[in-house]
Amino acid sequence: MTDLATLTATLAAHPHVTGKRDIEVVCRALGLGQESPGRPGDDAAALRAGDGWQLLATEGFMNEFVADAPWFAGWCAVMVNASDIAAMGGRATALTNALWAPDAEAAAEILKGMAEASAAYGIPIVGGHSNLRTDRPQLAASMFGHAKALITSFDAEPGDLLIAAIDLRGAYAGESDNFPAFLGVEPERLRGDLTLLPDLAEAGMVRAGKDISQGGIAGTSVMLAECSGVGIEIDINAIPRPADTDLSRWMTTFPSFGFLLAAKPADVPTILDRFGARDIAAAAIGRITEGSKVTLHDDTERATLWDHAVDPYLGLAPEKEPAHA
Structure with a gap:
């Protein structure tokens, strides 16, 4: 019971x-409601594009998580966004990322996880932002997709x-x-x-x-x-x-x-x-x-x-x- x-x-x-x-x-700070462009509150922003919708999802990760589980964080940058695109009825097309780390060695496992997930899910990484001279590792990523019919x-x-x-x-x-x-x-x-x-x-x-x-x-x-x-x-x-x-x-x-x-x-x-x-x-x-x-x-x-x-x-x-x- x-x-x-x-x-x-x-x-x-x-x-x-x-x-x-x-x-x-x-x-509230940005003055957004569910009728704002992209409809905040959904798993990804959906913008009309031709006979369907262009989708954009973004995920950021807690600094402690990235530091403690760098490979897993890199994988999640792809996986979590891919799930958000799928949740909208979409198919993912590409990923960008923003990565901060103290040096190349600290970034290596994050990038390895991201690269392996990119290959596994078949979603290319097409660019982003990097800084390898910060005091701690941080990670965020955005994914693009397309939907013919929305969820x-x-x-x-x-x-x-x-x-x-x-x-x-x-x-x-x-x-x-x-x-x-x-x-x-x-x-x-x-x-x-x-x-x-x-x-x-x-x-x-x-x-x-x-x-x-x-x-x-x-x-x-x-x-x-x-x-x-x-x-x-x-x-x-x-x-x-x-x-x-x-x-x-x-x-x-x-x-x-x-x-x-x-x-x-x-x-x-x-x-x-x-x-x-x-x-x-x-x-x-x-x-x-x-x-x-x-x-x-x-x-x-x-x-x-x-x-x-x-x-x-x-x-x-x-x-x-x-x-x-």
């Missing part, structure tokens, strides 16, 4: 979840089912809440797995969803709910997770491949089959509802994780509440 009141309180106060609230501070954070609707698709063929990286599932994996599998998202978007089966970010399933579900102006109900017993993994930890875990997708009930069996065909765990874990609460439930209990109408999370709710809210 899970004490849902304790679980939701723990998740709502977790640094991985509360850290996402920095987005509100930045957007967005703004189009989940009441009546949709919520799908969690997560690659469980991995393990935690030490004591961290990172769950890499890419180590020792053939590049063809990594590329093919990411292609699932644009394929589903282009087939018209998924219009709303998000990459499971550093906020984990908990934070990502709140972001999706607020941006779409809806509520979400999640059945904790339906969430795919590794055996013997604590639910509280899993709900704030950053998986190397993980997405929350909103889809019409009729499309869900096909979507689950497509992920299953690639040995990716996928399940309908809840539903999109009217209102503004993200709630967790099991067979007997229910508790509110977040109510974005009472306590805005990103500050990026629809400017005019939709009819279903």
